[in-house]
Amino acid sequence: MHELFATVIRWGSPNGITKQDSNVYRLWDITYYIAIPLGAIVIGLIIWCAVRYRERPGYERIPRQFQYHIPLEILYTAVPLALVIFLFVYVYQAEDRVDNVAPNPALVVRVDAFQWGWRFTYPNGYEVLGSVATEPNINSTDLPVLTLPAGETVQINLFSDDVNHSFYVPAFLFKRDAIQGINNSFDVNILPSAAGRRYIGECTQFCGVYHPFMRFWLQVMPKDKFGTWLAHHHGSQIVTAKG
Ligand SMILES: [Cu+2]
Numbered sequence: 203m204h205e206l207f208a209t210v211i212r213w214g215s216p217n218g219i220t221k222q223d224s225n226v227y228r229l230w231d232i233t234y235y236i237a238i239p240l241g242a243i244v245i246g247l248i249i250w251c252a253v254r255y256r257e258r259p260g261y262e263r264i265p266r267q268f269q270y271h272i273p274l275e276i277l278y279t280a281v282p283l284a285l286v287i288f289l290f291v292y293v294y295q296a297e298d299r300v301d302n303v304a305p306n307p308a309l310v311v312r313v314d315a316f317q318w319g320w321r322f323t324y325p326n327g328y329e330v331l332g333s334v335a336t337e338p339n340i341n342s343t344d345l346p347v348l349t350l351p352a353g354e355t356v357q358i359n360l361f362s363d364d365v366n367h368s369f370y371v372p373a374f375l376f377k378r379d380a381i382q383g384i385n386n387s388f389d390v391n392i393l394p395s396a397a398g399r400r401y402i403g404e405c406t407q408f409c410g411v412y413h414p415f416m417r418f419w420l421q422v423m424p425k426d427k428f429g430t431w432l433a434h435h436h437g438s439q440i441v442t443a444k445g
Contacts, residue, residue, distance in 0.1 A: 219401070219422070221391035223375035225296040232292060236285060300376065303389050307357035309428075311350070315360070315367035315380040315405060318412035322348045324432055332441040334412045346441045347419045350390070351428035352397040360386040368407035371420050377406050397424040 217227055255265050312323040319333035332346025350356050360369055362380035370377035373396075378386050405416035423431060
């Protein structure tokens with residue numbers, strides 16, 4: 203209940219778990235703050251017109267008609283134009299910060315999407331391969347796990363083996379397409395408060411018959427434990443979602 207209330211007063215969007223997503227979150231926030239008073243003004247004017255100029259006995263059916271109200275015309279051109287320019291600049295700056303890739307990330311993980319599954323490859327060669335067997339159960343929690351450390355810069359190098367897919371962790375408030383022949387890189391700095399938690403990830407680009415089963419877990423690990431964890435993992439771990 204408390205969470206619901208907190209969500210409502212934050213204008214309907216939850217916070218994410220990375221440093222990058224605060225840019226997206228602020229963008230949503232500012233859009234709501236602009237849209238709500240604007241909506242109130244427009245709806246208020248409609249209601250006022252409908253009530254004030256409603257048909258009443260003794261009044262002319264059509265109110266006085268006139269054209270060219272220059273101050274009003276300037277106002278309703280200038281205000282939307284200013285808003286569009288402001289939002290454009292704001293979106294551009296937010297995208298720039300989200301897309302910023304650090305020259306020396308603490309960890310680089312290669313993520314390959316394919317029909318239908320994911321392959322996560324770490325710098326020491328350890329790989330997690332999750333693929334979908336025939337007729338999987340949509341509720342299956344047998345999913346490949348992408349383990350990432352919190353509190354440092356992680357670079358994801360995203361590829362596709364075949365068609366277009368999209369890497370989406372809702373808690374990142376971010377997704378990026380995986381396109382064959384293109385290396386899409388992005389950084390995430392997961393907040394230390396997310397350490398020890400598990401989040402769902404999924405493909406969000408329709409990519410064929412088993413697209414809905416193309417999911418994975420994101421396991422966030424404290425920075426100091428991650429190095430030891432990775433040193434103890436070698437070879438391939440294969441996860442197959444079953445029915
Ligand atoms: Cu896909």
